[in-house]
Amino acid sequence: MSDNLLELHELRVFLVAAETENFSETGRILQISQPAVSGVIQSLEQRLQTRLFDRVGRNIKLNEMGEVLVPLARRLLKDAEQLQEFVAQHRGTVVGQLLLGCSTAGGRYILPKLMARFLARYPKTQIICDVGPRGQALERLCEGKIDLAVSSLRVPRKAVEYRHFADDRLVLIVPPGHPWTQRESLRPEELPEYPLVLREPSSGTIIALSSALAQFEMSVEMLQVRLTLGSTESIVRAVIEGVGGGIVSQVAAEPALSQGHVVHVPIEEMTLVQHLYMARHKQFRASRLQTLFWDFAFAPENEDVRQLLT
Numbered sequence: 177m178s179d180n181l182l183e184l185h186e187l188r189v190f191l192v193a194a195e196t197e198n199f200s201e202t203g204r205i206l207q208i209s210q211p212a213v214s215g216v217i218q219s220l221e222q223r224l225q226t227r228l229f230d231r232v233g234r235n236i237k238l239n240e241m242g243e244v245l246v247p248l249a250r251r252l253l254k255d256a257e258q259l260q261e262f263v264a265q266h267r268g269t270v271v272g273q274l275l276l277g278c279s280t281a282g283g284r285y286i287l288p289k290l291m292a293r294f295l296a297r298y299p300k301t302q303i304i305c306d307v308g309p310r311g312q313a314l315e316r317l318c319e320g321k322i323d324l325a326v327s328s329l330r331v332p333r334k335a336v337e338y339r340h341f342a343d344d345r346l347v348l349i350v351p352p353g354h355p356w357t358q359r360e361s362l363r364p365e366e367l368p369e370y371p372l373v374l375r376e377p378s379s380g381t382i383i384a385l386s387s388a389l390a391q392f393e394m395s396v397e398m399l400q401v402r403l404t405l406g407s408t409e410s411i412v413r414a415v416i417e418g419v420g421g422g423i424v425s426q427v428a429a430e431p432a433l434s435q436g437h438v439v440h441v442p443i444e445e446m447t448l449v450q451h452l453y454m455a456r457h458k459q460f461r462a463s464r465l466q467t468l469f470w471d472f473a474f475a476p477e478n479e480d481v482r483q484l485l486t
Contacts, residue, residue: 184256186220187249188273189213190228194238194246195321197229205306250320257463270298272465275322276305277313280380281408281425282344282452283326290481294472301465309406310379317457323466325455328380338453339474342482346384346448349412349429349438350421361442364392371402371420373411380450381408385423388446412438423448 193202199213206213221228228242238246260271278287284307291303306313306322313325318336330338348367350356356370367389374396375381386396402420405411408428415422416437432438454473456462462470472478 184253186216186223187253189216190220190242191246191249191253193217193229193236194242197236197238199236206304269300270465270468271300272463273302273304274324274465274469276303277316277322277325277327278305278307279310279313279325279327279329280344280450280452281428282328282342282450285425285427286342286452286481287326290473290478293478293481294469297472298465298468303469314455317455320457320460323456323463324470326452327455328384328450328452330451330453335457335459336455337458338455341452341454341473344450344452345426346381346423346450347426347429348421348423348441348443349415349433350441351415351418352436352439354421354439356421356441357439359441361444363444364389364394364446367394367443368398368400371400373403373405373414373420373422374399374401375408375411376404376406381423381425384448384450388448392446425450 189202189206189208192205193199193213196202196205199217200210203210203213217229224245226241227239228245229236230239257272276287276291278284287305291305295301295303306316308316310327311329313322313327314329314331314336316322317325318333326341328344348356348362350370354370356362374385377396382396389395389398400420403414405414408424411422411424412429412432414420416432421441426440429438429440433440454470456466456470473482
């Protein structure tokens with residue numbers, strides 16, 4: 177091994193790359209360029225004098241040596257963070273890196289403002305927020321890969337503490353000129369009359385919609401689902417293009433609504449709401465930074481941020 181000491185930044189980049197097995201995705205998560213990620217990994221491999229990934233064309237795959245390094249790197253980073261925290265606490269400052277996971281459209285809109293306020297108060301801290309499919313944030317939380325998760329999914333687990341974070345209202349949107357725009361409101365039984373663009377069946381949006389439809393002895397299968405997309409933003413774009421109506425997070429649709437690109441059509445007697453939760457794992461030792469962010473998220477001073485989704 178080279179005499180040069182390992183750098184913590186290299187280990188952080190390595191761990192994200194090991195999980196994603198994609199340098200471009202690693203760069204997106206860490207907000208650095210793909211060439212920078214590649215350079216960091218090459219530097220780490222040179223220090224260790226061994227390959228950590230197998231390269232096949234443009235694809236990478238963690239090799240056996242890389243798999244051995246993952247738990248060791250994770251432990252080193254955790255020890256380093258605890259050391260920094262201990263020293264900083266005695267100096268009266270707050271430092272460290274917080275890893276968040278989010279799997280809801282509403283959370284993607286509320287967290288940036290909350291994180292901006294937190295970073296303004298604690299300028300020596302860093303936050304990395306990974307946005308992924310429903311359920312991924314809770315998986316990563318239970319594996320100890322992130323510190324906190326925001327999700328509409330609430331899987332009962334003794335080791336996971338959930339706290340109601342915010343409510344994300346869902347709305348029916350249609351393109352201008354759609355027949356439903358001539359109506360002040362729509363009856364639930366009229367929903368199957370025109371094509372819709374919806375999220376995938378496992379999404380929080382569809383679960384909330386299914387629950388609301390059940391109150392009227394209806395189901396999602398009764399609707400004309402012309403297109404299924406994996407993101408709220410894609411659905412809003414498809415509605416703008418005239419593919420059909422869509423049911424999405426109101427806060428995500430707000431820019432298109434305010435610009436007149438889509439129109440909100442109320443559904444009579446139907447309340448469509450996704451409950452969002454913040455979660456933490458009680459069996460893992462909480463860092464001071466993690467506890468500070470948790471308390472900050474639910475502080476009365478940030479009630480206005482949480483109410484952004486209601």
